[in-house]
Amino acid sequence: MTDSVAAYPDFLPGGASFSCNPPWMNAAGTLGFLPPARGSWESAVLGKHCAFVTNPISWLPRMPAAERGVLSFEGGVVLHSGLPNPGLRTVLRRYARAWQGAEIPIWVHLIADHPQEVQNMVRRLEGIEGVAAVELSFAPGMSGGLILEIIRAAAGELPVVAQIACLDSHADWLQDLQKAGAAAICLGAPRGELRRVDGGWMAGRVYGPALLPLTIAAVRSLKRWGLPVIASGGIYRREDGETLLAAGAAAVQLDTVLWRGWAD
């Protein structure tokens, strides 16, 4: 038997639980703030899924990055947007009611900069029906100590899913994730840089088929910490996702395949 979703029918972090069955969902930043409507393009590509993950949300509004853009390389792209969003207060005003009536659990993705700020955001989410988990992403270069501190601050009624890049899957501090209160680990797009035509450099998130072997390796490495691992990166065919489940992922998150559709 493979270490697939059957091994993780539910996550049970400190009393809170959520299901990962069927083991498919979208990655943060790929489908906006609301689950796709039935019959829509996005819904058709996503298929049956266990949760909807919102776009990344910060405490205060974030503007688009000045040097936003996309650069391509053989095997993928580097995408830089600055993760613009209207801030948690506005997001809740616009979408909280729809989350309450959603047919599937909502995972709210928070941009985690500071423990107190994250704690404030999580506490505001705890009372909202329909929100099943919070997923946290951390600024590039943030220390493991600070990440653990933020997770401890976020731990409460809602399961906390910690997003790390596949290239960080060997970091020592990951062994303390569970103790800090994380319910699961989620892989996010790694950071990369490419040179623009004007000679400058653009840093951003890396997406593309070339990531699949890195994602598989990260899943197999991260399993040792005893937390469910949600895989993401390099999935452009259904078989890619099945391979990651066979490698031990509890679920897979789809990223830019939701914009382009499945490859044959």
Place this chain on the structure above:
Amino acid sequence: MIILVSSVGSTRNFHFHPFLCYHPDMAQAQSEVLEIFLTSGGKAGRVSCPHSMRPAAGQYMLASCLRNVGTAVNSTASLEPLPVPLFPSLPACLEQQQAELTVAPPLPDNWSVGTSLLLRGPLGRGFHLPSTAQRVALVAWGTCHSRLLPLAYKALACGASVSLCLSNSQGDLPVSPLPVEVEILPLAGLPDLLSWAEYMAVDLPREAIAALRRSLRLESGQHPGFLLEVLVETPMPCGGTAECGVCAVKTQRGWKLACKDGPVFDLMQLEEF
């Protein structure tokens, strides 16, 4: 419901085409590359496309490569992770077949005749050519002029005079065919067009908005006295699906997304960022 539309004949003389399935509820269709040709802006081409999905001038479709010719069925090695925006470069009446779309450059290098595609669209907001405009100025600012061609034909069909300003940076490659009625001007002639035009459409990169204003001497917020629309050239990776913000454009009404609110904007509404 799936409606099959022929790419090789009219609806009266129906032919089944395995690569062209139109899903009316989702505005998506399978398609294939029918022809590739080289223009000043790079690779352009012709793809099969249901007539009802055809983008208007300035609108676009997103195309994803399902499989390239000569690659294994299960290979994703040569696939773009993001969909490619396709802009029309001919009006529907000039297409060789009704269910075809001639698209502006650039197309991905690895696309070739027979590449199978998934199309989604039409998307975005296109040009708004006033029916009363009799003097129409088009400006291709450092880019190929192909995306402006459907507008040129539309203006000519309305009896308007059309001038096209071309940048000098378009190289020596063959340009897309232009109607003989269109007057060609160098970019240096742009300020003169301000006193002539009754409508102007500019195709330019997002970063060049300030330079366009300087060139038109409209830096201080003066109004040109007619509608001046800009087709903003920017990556639009999600096509509005995620509101990812890569194509964000700052306007007087706040941040707008080129993929949904554009990619055509009124220049007077745009701010630099």
